[in-house]
Amino acid sequence: MPSPSLLATLIDERGVLLADGATGTNLFAAGLVSGEAPELWNADHPDRIRALHQSFVDAGTDLLLTNTFGGTAPRLKLHDAANRVGELNERAAVLANEVADRAERRPLVAGSVGPTGELFEPLGTLTPNEAIAAFTDQIRGLKAGGVDMVWIETMSAPEEIRAAAQSAIDVGVPYCFTGSFDTAGKTMMGLEPAEIHGVCAELDTPPVALGANCGVGAPDILASLLDMSAAQTATPLIVKGNCGIPQFKGTDIVYSGTPELMASYAGLAINAGASIVGGCCGTTPAHVAAMRSAIDNHTPDARPDIDHVTAVLGALVNNTASASKKVKPTRGRRRRRRR
Numbered sequence: 001m002p003s004p005s006l007l008a009t010l011i012d013e014r015g016v017l018l019a020d021g022a023t024g025t026n027l028f029a030a031g032l033v034s035g036e037a038p039e040l041w042n043a044d045h046p047d048r049i050r051a052l053h054q055s056f057v058d059a060g061t062d063l064l065l066t067n068t069f070g071g072t073a074p075r076l077k078l079h080d081a082a083n084r085v086g087e088l089n090e091r092a093a094v095l096a097n098e099v100a101d102r103a104e105r106r107p108l109v110a111g112s113v114g115p116t117g118e119l120f121e122p123l124g125t126l127t128p129n130e131a132i133a134a135f136t137d138q139i140r141g142l143k144a145g146g147v148d149m150v151w152i153e154t155m156s157a158p159e160e161i162r163a164a165a166q167s168a169i170d171v172g173v174p175y176c177f178t179g180s181f182d183t184a185g186k187t188m189m190g191l192e193p194a195e196i197h198g199v200c201a202e203l204d205t206p207p208v209a210l211g212a213n214c215g216v217g218a219p220d221i222l223a224s225l226l227d228m229s230a231a232q233t234a235t236p237l238i239v240k241g242n243c244g245i246p247q248f249k250g251t252d253i254v255y256s257g258t259p260e261l262m263a264s265y266a267g268l269a270i271n272a273g274a275s276i277v278g279g280c281c282g283t284t285p286a287h288v289a290a291m292r293s294a295i296d297n298h299t300p301d302a303r304p305d306i307d308h309v310t311a312v313l314g315a316l317v318n319n320t321a322s323a324s325k326k327v328k329p330t331r332g333r334r335r336r337r338r339r
Contacts, residue, residue: 006148007174007208010062010108011236016270016295019063019240019278020056021288023112025255027052027067037079039071042091049092053099055285057107060292063278064100064107065151066092068142069114072134074126078117086141093145110151111142111173113164120159128163135167143173152177153240154214154280156187158199169205176209178238181224182216185318193227197235211238214280216317217245218257218265222272222309223316229273229303236275241265243282245317255282259290264312266291271301272309 011017027038030048041049049067056064071089073082081088089111096109116134118126139150150168152175155161161177168175179187179196186192191199196210212224221241228237244257257265262279269277277295279287310316 007108007176007236011275014062016274016298017062017276018060018266018288018292018295019238019276020053020061020065020107021059021279021283021285022243022281023052023065023067023069025253025282026055026284037070037076037081038067039069039076039088039092040079040081042067042088042095043084046091046095049095050099053096056288057099057103059285059288060296061278061288062105062107063110063151063276064096065110065112065153066096066142066145066147068092068112068138069153070117071113071138071141072116073137074116074118074134075114085137086144089138089141090145093142093147097146108148109146110149110176111139111145111147113138113142113150113152113168114154115156115160120157128159131160131163132167132170135164136170139164139167139171139173143171147173149173149208150175154178154180156180156191157189158191161199162203165200165203165207169203174208175205176207176211176238178211178213178240180214181212181221182214182318185220185223193224194231196228197231197233207235209236209238209276211240211274211276213238213240213278214242217242217314218261219310219313219316220318222265222268222304222313223306225269225272225274226304226306226309232273237273238276238278239269239272239274240276240278240280242280243284243287246282257282257287259287261313262287263290263294266294267298267301268304268309268312270295270298271304273303 120126152164215221225239243255
């Protein structure tokens with residue numbers, strides 16, 4: 001198994017790390033059509049994928065995520081590309097590495113691994129062995145392309161996190177994972193933020209980091225972070241929140257978060273215990289650049305409570321374990337989207 005210390009070494013060197021922003025929503029701005037698989041662009045439009053990675057490098061990111069969120073066979077079969085898992089994932093990793101290797105301050109390249117889109121038995125038909133096989137095929141491709149680690153993200157089911165993590169272990173790549181706490185402060189399958197530390201506790205190799213991504217905006221994901229960081233474990237914590245709330249403007253979906261809001265979110269995330277801070281859906285290079293400045297100029301302050309978070313970033317959408325005791329949330333539901 002390769003040494004999992006590369007991420008820890010970078011955290012020691014740079015302090016808090018800045019992850020990149022959205023992939024899917026930025027590719028829509030570059031011409032991706034709704035219903036089209038972004039992963040196909042790794043072969044069909046490599047110049048546009050390189051350009052997106054370069055824009056995040058120029059904004060100061062320390063971590064580049066590959067364009068492989070839907071890179072498993074169950075997702076790619078929807079686009080008649082289930083037989084291209086290895087090719088598309090390897091190509092994505094190569095493209096990200098080409099950009100990273102040219103950077104003056106080289107970012108890590110993390111292989112994005114999203115949910116299969118299938119439900120586990122007994123709610124669905126997916127078995128643990130089938131999930132492990134699907135993730136293993138994807139992660140082999142990512143490893144062949146040279147990723148530094150695997151980034152398991154936007155997960156809801158503990159079983160699926162464990163399957164993806166076991167695949168990374170079997171293939172021999174360090175891994176981290178994040179859940180999306182977008183349903184009343186829990187994941188869709190009922191996992192609470194404070195429970196995330198134990199999800200992979202029985203596996204032979206622990207994650208190099210864990211945390212939360214996506215969700216319903218900056219205040220809510222920081223509420224989840226406060227729950228996670230209360231455990232005070234040694235594992236670095238990730239927070240990669242959406243850039244505000246998606247809103248329709250005509251036929252377009254835009255996100256409400258400004259660069260200034262995301263900069264404030266980054267500072268609060270550091271004070272709340274995050275070691276890796278980034279943006280998910282709607283987060284552009286401009287937002288990432290604002291977070292870069294906030295991290296570089298951050299002055300440590302007291303751990304915020306949820307009242308302070310909402311005073312700075314606005315009201316919660318969902319209820320969470322820590323937030324429910326202090327702030328009445330506004331109502332809201334959202335459909336899961338690509339980051």
